Amino acid sequence: MKAWVGVSLMVAALLAEPLTAQQSPAALYPDLFAAVQTGRLFPDGKTFVDATPKRDPTAIVADYRRLAPRTPEALRAFVLANFSVPGINDRGEADLRQHVRDLWPMLVRQPDRVVEGSSLLPMAHRYVVPGGRFREMYYWDSYFTMLGLAVDGQQPLVESMLANFTDVIERYGHIPNGMRTYYLSRSQPPFFALMLDLSKDVDPATAARRLAALKTEHAYWMKGADCLDASGACARVVRMPDGTLLNRYWDDRALPRDESYAEDVITAKEDPERPASVVYRHLRAGAESGWDYSSRWLDDPQRLASIRTTDIVPVDLNSLLLMMEEAIARRSAAAGDSEAAAQFRALAAKRRAALDRYFWVAREGRYADWDRVTGKPTPRVSAAMLFPLFAGAASPQQARAVAATVRRELLATGGLRTTPVRTGQQWDTPNGWAPLQWVAIAGLERSGETALAREIAKRWLGTVEAAYAETGKMLEKYDVEERKAGGGGEYPTQDGFGWTNGVTSALMERYPDL
DSSP states (O other): OHHHHHHHHHHHHHHTSOOOTTSOHHHHSHHHHHHHHHTTSSSSTHHHHTOEESSOHHHHHHHHHHHOOOSHHHHHHHHHHHEEOTTTTOOOHHHHHHHHHHHHHHHEEOOOOOOTTOOBOOOSSOEEOOBTTBOSOBHHHHHHHHHHHHHTTOHHHHHHHHHHHHHHHHHHSSOOSBSBGGGTTOOOSOOHHHHHTTOOOOOHHHHHHHHHHHHHHHHHHHGGGGGOOTTSEETTEEEOTTSOEEEOOOOSOOSOOGGGHHHHHHHHHTOTTSOHHHHHHHHHHHHHHSOOSOGGGBSSTTOGGGBOGGGEEOHHHHHHHHHHHHHHHHHHHHTTOHHHHHHHHHHHHHHHHHIIIIIEEGGGTEEOOEETTTTEEOSOOOGGGGHHHHTTOSOHHHHHHHHHHHHHHTEETTEEOSOSOBOSOTTSBTEEOHHHHHHHHHHHHHTTOHHHHHHHHHHHHHHHHHHHHHHSOOBSOEETTTTEEOOOSSSOOOBSOHHHHHHHHHHHHHOTTO
16 A cells, blocks of 8 residues: 555656656656556566657647556557557668668578588578578578568579579489478478579570579479379379379478477377378478478368378469479570470470369369368368469459458458468468468469459568567568467477568568558
8 A cells, every 4th residue: 555655646746747858757757657667568667768759748648647548458559659669669661671681691691511410401602591490591481582682682692592502403303391401301382493583694504504403303393203003192293083193292201300300209199090100201291381280281170190291282382383384384495495395385284274173162262272082172271272373373263263262261450361270280370471471462463363462461561560560570470360479380489580571571662652
């Protein structure tokens, strides 16, 4: 009681003082000041006293007395609406773009030196890492990172990363998940063809080398065609009912992942009905997908142990391989190789037709993954449905239907949900991810659904800006329902963060008026 009496007497004394610009916050905002500080609205008592008012202090005090916010939540909302609070809401949009530009040097790594016994695959040229626990170059992350580098005046880094990826394909026959020995048995969603479109290098010798590397990568994804058996699948290749060869995610090893060994052993034990090696293969294939993990791959969305990634023919992977085949055809024609151009145009035409035949679910207005076990599309709604639009494989009617489904199922306050299913896995709701926002926005734009593309971009940038204002960080993933850091998965949310930086810069460049 004595403490409260003391506070009341202090407030009364301060109320008697006139408001002037030279007074301390305690004198300028007496009862508001007391409520904020005694309620410990901010952990550090210096935070509020260093805040800058957004308007006349007298008006703020008058509104505070009139509104009289009673709960901590209402008080915080009032303070953030009326003050620029250090480290909380004092970073604007211009600061965000500059922050991303300032982050690039922090994420750059110089050419590696070979260290005996290290798991690192040494790169000969400079590169950018995602950040946090991801301290090496990763495959599909790098495409979205490079989008930002390209618009932020970092073209030399784009070219040096392309040089590294070309080297890696020549050395290993594919681009591994990440640049570590334990990633060599799998790849990731194949974006190398799209990375090449970001290059400004017009040297014919470089173009020839890159085209050869692109063909090598295609051969890596298709080498299972030589070992198809009665099951209709081998490695990353699947024979569809009409004989068309499509692709799935896979891993050449059936052991626990080195980087998640204990987690995989525990998961395998949770499904004693299946050999552990089968579960390990599905887990590794899920890691190759980049969606590790998601209800896309689970029989029971609430049980990771029910994973069966290799039974599923993914719509995103086959859309990207369509883009790869079209890129090889186009680059072969430019190089004067009409035979290769015709060969890859034919492969692309078959895959494009298969996307319509097997992945389009007309009655639901969406694209879906295809289940080899059931012989039909999966029931899982996900942002992967936007990859055919990204690849230019959807008709205007299909694009309109997908846009309607996205608005109904996936559009959240803060951007695009990954799926509408809440599982605790990081590639499910409420999380949104920068690469999927970009694919959706670019795909919708390409397909004529510009209004929805802009809406997703606006909501996503709002989420990134809100989290940056609150934390000062660029995060790996976000909760797009509450516009805060995302959660779930096997490790804490990382900050840095390469693909969020890249997509943020690229979207700000594309939509300067948002």
